[in-house]
Amino acid sequence: MLRRVIRFLPLLLIVLALPPVPAAAATTTVCATSCDTLDPSRAQQETFPLPDKNINGRKIQLHVSVPDGMAWASIDLGTAGDAVWLDRSWDGGRTWEGLLGKASIPSTWTGTRTLMYNVYDPVEHRRGMVRACGDAQAVGCTDWLYPTVCDKVCDGTSQQNGDTQPVAPTTIYGRTIRLHTDNNGMAWATMDGNGPGDEVWLDRSWNEGASWPDGSSLGRTTSGRTAIFATRDPKAKLYGGVIRACGKEATHANGSCTAWARPTPTRAGAAADALMYDYDAYQAWWPSSWWNSAATLTALIDYLQKSGNHDYDWVVGRTFDVNKVAFPAGAKSGDAIDGDFISRAIDDTEWWGLAWIAAYEYTHDQRYLAEAATIANYVNGFWDSKCGGGVWWDRERTYKNAVTSGLYLRLTAALHIDTPGDTAWGQRAVTAGNWYLNSGLINGQNQVNDGLTGDCRNNGQTVWTYNQGLAIGGFNELYRATGNQTWLNTATRLANAVGQGVLTESCEPNCDDNQKQFKGILVRYLAELGYQPYLQTQANSLWANDRDPLNRLGLRWAGGAPNAVDWRTQASALEALTVTPNPAGG
Secondary structure (H helix, E strand, O other), X not given: XXXXXXXXXXXXXXXXXXXXXXXXXXXXXXXXXXXXXXXXXXXXXXXXXXXXXXXXXXXXXXXXXXXXOEEEEEEEOOXXXXXXXXXXXXXXXXXXXXXXXXXXXXXXXXXXXXXXXXXXXXXXXXXXXXXXXXXXXXXXXXXOEOOOOEOOOEOOEOOOOOOEOOXXXXXXXXXXXXXXXXXXXXXXXXXXXXXXXXXXXXXXEOOOXXXXXXXXXXXXXXXXXXXXXXXXXXXXXXXXXXXXXXXEOOOOOOEEEOOOEOOOOEHHHHHHHXXXXXXXXXXXXXXXXXXXXXXXXXXXXXXXHHHOOOOOHHHHHHHXXXXXXXXXXXXXXXXXXXXXXXXXEHHHHHHHHHHHHHHHHHHOOHHHHHHHHHHHHHHHOOEOOHHHOOEEOEOOOOOEEHHHHHHHHHHHHHHHHHXXXXXXXXXXXXXXXXXXXXXXXXXXXXXXXXXXXXXXXXXXXXXXXXXXXXXXXXXXXXXXXXXXXXXXXXXXXXXXXXXXXXXXXXXXXXXXXXHHHHHHHHHHHHHHHOOHHHHHHHHHHHHHHOEOOOOOEOOOOOOOOOOOOOHHHHHHHHHHHHOOOOOEOX
8 A cells, every 4th residue: 555655646746736726706696686597588688799709600699788787698509418608707807607507508409598697796896797608519708798887978088077186195206196086976097296117097996995806907007197987887886986096106016095085076976876885776775774764765865856866766666666565573674564664663664655755756656656645544543542643653552752743744744745636634634733733742942852751741852853853844844735824834933943053963972873864854854944054054064074085974964083974874964965055076
């Protein structure tokens, strides 16, 4: 046995000395608006963006549906046993997921095709490359398809619309490297004081600078100025790309880069892009909060309506279609969702009602109005005579409070306005307005406390900004529904009690996930009554003091540390930016 081992030792050493074979990328199922393996019969479009590949007389084709963001491969003019598949790479072609959807031609057929696979991954913030490959007594592939990134203009342009430097320049060996962005959301890099052989380029990342495998060295040049590149890819549903400028001096190997930044075509537009970074296109919400997602969708619709930007119109229908069904407890909320956005939390249900009112008023699609009415009918079942009226906060009927009452008032008044010939919702709205006005929820300072005690008195609990806002919005909508000046006077009286200066929630800086979004609700409804100088103060302060280079906006509109930042604070701040003048470039 020992002799046998010694005999094969040289061969073993040779094998161990061979370079390792590059590992294929791990295959994962990607879900954007559809998941991998969608049948091509469901494709919205069929295009052939690359030349066919011929393998021994067989035709290999790559098919792409741009609206779906998906691709599939086919083989024709073949014989039984010939195979076809897709390769997909997420790192510029260095590694790839191979044999995706591999299919072989059955006997008596001359061709077959794969299923469809995503070219983009907006949930994980990736752009891919794909190619069609086949095996017909030899293996061959088409070229890689790497779709050009295009926003208002496409990568590589020289067309410039303004010039803003969103972050400080960086220097290296006497050279100054600058990042420039414009009002189209495009970016380019320059180097001042450059000499022969000095290089400057852009890096582009789709995941906030964590990695940039398909976006390094964009426009690399020795001329001192790169071409101009996009930072948004609407076709891929990637809106929040970030960019930095980099450069190196010719005689040194090391380089230097600026900080990462997102362009700011407009204040609200920049805030909306950063907000959409956190939208899960497949699950169709902002994980993981049910009522906050409804309020955030409403904020986004308000932005779309006021800005005229239609990039995110698809989000409205997508959120509706995916979430209209039932979900078990823990899937979208701690409570089960019964379908039609209804759960045991009456206020959560009402937030979705207001979202679908906003969707209807934006799109005029009747299904949204019908959904809002379905929700309101459910909520109306929790109005009873306890405390003389009012809607309960939960299905167990434990609490009558300001948030549920303000939402119901706004929802019923809006349904009356939007439903031709209505009388029922109008009557309910007037009843709700009279009850709210006399309920005790409004204290002697014209501010709204959180709710009522068990014996139906004001409980003296916190005056949250969103309760004040919902009361203002509810009474103003009731005025629009009836023309009765009493309701406008009430809304104005409550608005005048808000105070001066930059808004601060009483829980700051330690607000919970619910409280992070309260201030945006108030400014949304204050804007309906005017108050522009006050609202401009909010917008100017949060833009100057509460924003980072990626246009992420935090809880504390006056700035300061610590400061929570997430999609809830982003949505709240978006409301303030949407309702104020929106200068280009910030």
